[in-house]
Amino acid sequence: MNVRNLLFASSFSLFLTFSAHGQVYQKIENQYGPVLGYSTASGVKILSIAGNKFKDLNRNGKLDRYEDWRLTAEERARDLASKLSVDQIAGLMLYSRHQALPAPAFGFMGGTYQGKNYQEGLVSPWALTDQQREFLEKDGLRHVLLTAVKDPETAARWNNELQGFVEGLGWGIPANNSSDPRHNAVVSAEFNAGAGGQISMWPDGLAMAATFDPAIVKRFGQVAATEYRSLGITTALSPQIDLGTEPRWYRIGMTFGESPELTTAMARAYIDGFQTSSGKDEIALGWGYKSVNAMVKHWPSGGPEEGGRDGHWAIGKFAVYPGDNLKQHIMPFVNGAFQLAGKTSKAAAVMPYYTISFGQDKKNGENVGNGYSKYLLTDLLRGTYGYDGVICSDWLITGDEAPKPDGFAGKPWGVEQLSVAERHYKALMAGVDQFGGNNDKAPVLAAYELGVKEHGQKFMRQRFEASARRLLLNIFRVGLFENPYLDVKESQATVGNPLYMKEGYEAQVKSVVLLKNSDQQLPIRGRKKVYVPKMYRAAMKDWWGNYTPARLEYPVNIDLLRKYADLTDNPSEADLAVVFIQSPISAEGGYSERDRKNGGNGYVPISLQYGTYTASDARAESIAAGDPVIDPSIKNRSYKNKMVTAANVMDLQTILDTKDMMKGKPILVSVTANKPMVFTEFEKEVSGIILNFGVSTQAVLDVMFGKYEPSGLLPVQMPANMATVEKQAEDVPFDMEVYVDQAGHAYDFGYGLNWSGVIKDKRVGAFVRK
The missing domain is CATH 3.40.50.1700 (Glycoside hydrolase family 3 C-terminal domain)
Known part of the structure; x- marks a missing residue:
């Protein structure tokens, strides 16, 4: 949203919007500075200093450095990070599980409203759930992952409810809401020139790659970022730039294909489109009110899954490198995502994949999930390639795994025998700043205590503060501390407008x-x-x-x-x-419970043909294997001579x-x-x-x-x-x-x-x- 278009001409004026619950949001113009937006219910007051207006976010009656928009985002982030307690930093390190608006009554994204289901009709679809209020207030979580959203109005109003709620808590840190890709074309959707929609629909992954045109990708990034900001979303959990070198992989369709050069060009264009603000929308260094943080994934690559099995399940925990080709897999990161053409310079965040990059830790010889690998995150990503942005784990890597290799649960690959707290600690020491899919700060605090025992309190305080600075920087750079609120009517007019729909369709x-x-x-x-x-x-x-x-x-x-x-x-x-x-x-994704029950190892081929296929050319011995907790007897994952249709x-x-x-x-x-x-x-x-x-x-x-x-x-x-x-x-x-x-x-x-x-x-x- 272009908040500056909402300004009045005077140096100090108000723009009032009433939410469905009667909460008032005020917008205040600074003649030579940013628009301020705040909720009157939050307790935040406005400070007047030398003709400028500032939000007193911690309500202490004075201007703290982190509240001073005249300072750089880096200076403000460092100041606030130094003020936060370990408990508060632990909350910043959380990234919520998937949230739907409104929440369904049951299932993975289920939630309640004052103890009742949404279907009982007592609340608006944009109301905060009981669970959201709890993880925002009790656990201090400020990074929320949105999935299904009823419509743009619901998203905008929910954003305002959420931001008003967290503004009144502690230091007044706004929420940094995020989304997985949501612009994918719907097969059954019909395009009518001049008509709008819920959101513009574009090709994604291999479809976008098939255009072979980075300019289209950059334009998509610009449009998607504008629509995201109008929905209250300021971080994109994308692009997915794994090299698609394994043709059987479940997620190859979400990649830009197998070419290092094409993927690198697409990655650079995508992130430049999402992150860059210009003109009156720019705050500094290309960041601003139209910017959306890009969380590029998956480091160092999720592409080379053995046999094509995916790392969301234990059956696909191993990425293998029989061609010793890690160098090409990281090209899209180091030559693309970390060398942007635009002023923002590099992607704001990186997500490692679930997989164990088997045999790639040449320093320690450790085979653990990428989110646990100090070699891959600290030595390689931060050290060799100088990356200092946020590292966020993929979702649920610290949770316990399912009882069977093809079950969907936690993904603690390589550290299955550690406790949940020990997994958090190992990930922290490997270089992770944030835990995807974790709403609970307790295991993060337990990890802190483990670190104090090993390294001392000063060391762990510095370690936590370093993560806090990175996380806060991404919130400051996109202007949320000044004004996280949306004009609902403008959001409705922006998201899925006819021009964006037309551009997306032509790209399709x-x-x-x-x-x-x-x-x-x-x-x-x-x-x-x-x-x-x-x-x-x-x-x-x-x-x-x-x-x-x-x-x-x-x-x-x-x-x-x-x-x-x-x-x-x-x-x-x-x-x-x-x-x-x-x-x-x-049908089985590379694993058959029936085969396992009949005495086999459970592993079957993933076929790229329709008719019955016998895997006579498969490896007799898999490159990697091992399920020490749930199926320790299986030492070979080969499916040679097995048949699938x-x-x-x-x-x-x-x-x-x-x-x-x-x-x-x-x-x-x-x-x-x-x-x-x-x-x-x-x-x-x-x-x-x-x-x-x-x-x-x-x-x-x-x-x-x-x-x-x-x-x-x-x-x-x-x-x-x-x-x-x-x-x-x-x-x-x-x-x-x-x-x-x-x-x-x-x-x-x-x-x-x-x-x-x-x-x-x-x-x-x-x-x-x-």
Whole structure:
């Protein structure tokens, strides 16, 4: 929000806003300084000194250095850090669990309002939950992670309620609210020019990488930061710049792909867009009222997961480096996130990944999660690369693990046998400033006491104060101490406005990749009669364990498709068929409880093909293994010669059945992918293939029917077969045999077609290997 647009002309005037609960927020203009905003209910008073106005945040009747906006953010952060007690610093070191607005009655993000559920209708959706009030007041937490939000009005009003509440506590430290990426395109969303939405929708991860255009990424950062600030969000838990060198990894779709150079350029553009304020919005050094702190992740990389299994679970705790290629994995950090083109210089915060970077601690030989590794955080990140920003652990690394290797709980990899307090202490001594997903300061204080016993009180006080300074600096730099409050109407007008929606949609279109176009079947010209088969969707559990039953349904919004073509359920009547599929889905994520119960080690392949795959080329011995608490007998995680079939194998069968029914008429396939895949099973059976990495169906249709020309390029290699996937090194990019189609086109990094043929523009020259 541009708070200065709200100023009145006089040197001291008030702007009043009434919340739903009658709390008054006042805004005061300084003629030659920042706008001040405060809640009359907080007890904060205004000090007048030499014609300037200052907030007396600690209500002591005098101007403390941290309250003096004429000083630098660094000076103010150091002053306040020196004043805080250890107990108060422990609160700053907390980063909340996921918060939804309003809170559901049950589940991971559940909460109550005065002991009752929100559904009972007693409170507004922007009211603070009982749990939020407790961790803000009792535990001193000031970093809150937002997830689901009802609408921009709810977010803005909740922000004002929250900031008014914490302003009245202790030193008046405002809340630094954060978000994981929330601009991802919704597949079913329909774009209407001139219409607004809840938030602008953009390509993300591999989809954004497929544009091969850092300028688009920077513009996204600018738009997203503006919308975030209008929602009360001042830290982005992004970008995710892990190198996507392991094609089976669950989260490769959230990366910018496998190229160190492209990922580095995208990282720099993304962070510059998010963090940079300019003109009247700038406070100093590029930071200001439009800035959002970027927490870049995941150091040193989450990309090289052994076998593609993910570190959210014990089955994926190990990142391996068979190619000894850590150097390329940290390039996007040291050459991108830490060498910005803009004035903010480097990313405000870094998040290490859950994984154990196996064999990478060359100094101590310690194999522990990245958040516990003194070598990776203090020696390498802070020492070798001189990074002095916030290091925030990934969520729940200090919690106890689940009773089974594929259970979702804490992620104390490498330190499973330590107590919760000992884990906090080890992370602190490794270099962590903040604990993601921890609402409780008790184990942080227990860690402090462990440190006092080992190093003495002076040492631990200095250690805590160093973290406090870093954490406070990110709050000062974005102007929250002066005015954390939002104009609700301005927030509603800003978030999802028509211009931002249009820009996001155009970026989605630019991410769509045309892979195959036999006989120039694309674009579809004129109004054709099209057969779109229904798809079988197998029963699945999502990230949080929520169950979706099996079903047979149209894979896209049929009403949307009717705007482009006449539809028929009779293939014999159709001019052509369009089959909408998803890339192969692993039903078990690399681990099978059934296999374990039957005497196996539990580990199974993650396949990138649809049909049954036998892992005859897999390693006989895994590089890493070990679950000392929950399954200590398993010393080898190999899945050699085991078989799996994709959960959505019916996607392949539907293509083959459609070919039989269409009797030689054209078949086009639209693939929505979240990782690389093997095209051998169906490419020769179809006339055209359009690939997207998770954008709206409308963006795909606009390319398919010729409204836009395709311009997307592959940000990852597409493997020729699963044998090359097994033989590639998890940490090395561009080391697979790529698929070559009927036309002789290699589905390699940087490949894509437009209506004229293979794209060979300046983007290809800039990023594709010579």
